[in-house]
Structure formats: structure tokens, C-alpha cells
Amino acid sequence: MSESTASTHVIDFRAAEQLLAARDPRGAVKLLEPVVAAHPENTAARLLRARAYFLSAQLRSAESEFQTVLEREPDNAFAHFALGRTLQRADRGDEARRHFRLAAALDPRPDFVEAAAFPDLA
Incomplete structure (x- = not known):
């Protein structure tokens, strides 16, 4: 080898x-x-x-890897968003919403804000 x-x-x-x-x-x-x-x-x-x-x-491997990234870079908006999508796909909506909201707070891109579904912005 x-x-x-x-x-x-x-x-x-x-x-x-x-x-x-x-x-x-x-x-x-x-x-x-x-x-x-x-x-x-x-x-x-x-x-x-x-x-x-x-x-x-x-999805389990993706979740673990996104978590590792966030341990090192807790302000990584994309990693929060992608972890949210991973959790959403695993039918864990409440956990996903938390990461979508963190992503939108860190970077108010339209797709992040839409995924966060803030009630006052709807």
C-alpha cells in the first residue's frame, strides 16, 4: 500500500x-x-x-460529521443549515428547526430564513 x-x-x-x-x-x-x-x-x-x-x-454519518464541524466552527451557518436538512430528512423536525434558526441568525440568506420559518417573518 x-x-x-x-x-x-x-x-x-x-x-x-x-x-x-x-x-x-x-x-x-x-x-x-x-x-x-x-x-x-x-x-x-x-x-x-x-x-x-x-x-x-x-444520514447518521452525515449528522455525525456535521456535528463535528459545528464543534469546531459553531458559527458555521451552512453546517447548521445542512444539519437541519439532515435532521429534517430523518423526520426529526424539532431538532432541525433549531439548526435552521441558528443558520438564519448567523447568515440571513433567504433559503436559511425560509427554512427557519420564523413566525413573525411569515
């Missing part, structure tokens, strides 16, 4: 982005596994892997 290098990890990360864009989330997960294993502190790789898990309907 050959040793992975930093440049290999960058290439794999970029290729995983392309696979997600091409709607191959399982392929992206496969490429990201060694990247995250070698660089567990890399939030961008974890966020990309979380998105790939979500898009491949691996």
Missing part, C-alpha cells in the same frame, strides 16, 4: 468535489476517507464528506 502525500490528498479532495457535482456522492465519500483519516482536523474535508453522506442518504 502506498503512502498518501499532502498533494495526493488535495487532488482527492478536488476530485471528490467534482464527484459531488456529478452526483456521485458515494464516490466522493470513498475519496475523502483517506483524506479525513490523514487530516482529521481539516474542517473543509469533513464538511465535504458530510455533504456526500447526506446526498448518499447516509
Whole structure:
């Protein structure tokens, strides 16, 4: 087994982005596994892997990965929004609403605000 290098990890990360864009989330997960294993502190790789898990309907893995990102970056509006979508898809609406509202508070993008469903803004 050959040793992975930093440049290999960058290439794999970029290729995983392309696979997600091409709607191959399982392929992206496969490429990201060694990247995250070698660089567990890399939030961008974890966020990309979380998105790939979500898009491949691996909701528990997606939830865990989004939680890890939020432990490191509690002000990451996108991670809150994506965790909300993950929880919503897992039929956990009350938990999802909390993350949608945090996302909207951190970044009042229209899609985040709409998902938050603030009663006074409806």
C-alpha cells in the first residue's frame, strides 16, 4: 500500500468535489476517507464528506460529521443549515428547526430564513 502525500490528498479532495457535482456522492465519500483519516482536523474535508453522506442518504454519518464541524466552527451557518436538512430528512423536525434558526441568525440568506420559518417573518 502506498503512502498518501499532502498533494495526493488535495487532488482527492478536488476530485471528490467534482464527484459531488456529478452526483456521485458515494464516490466522493470513498475519496475523502483517506483524506479525513490523514487530516482529521481539516474542517473543509469533513464538511465535504458530510455533504456526500447526506446526498448518499447516509444520514447518521452525515449528522455525525456535521456535528463535528459545528464543534469546531459553531458559527458555521451552512453546517447548521445542512444539519437541519439532515435532521429534517430523518423526520426529526424539532431538532432541525433549531439548526435552521441558528443558520438564519448567523447568515440571513433567504433559503436559511425560509427554512427557519420564523413566525413573525411569515
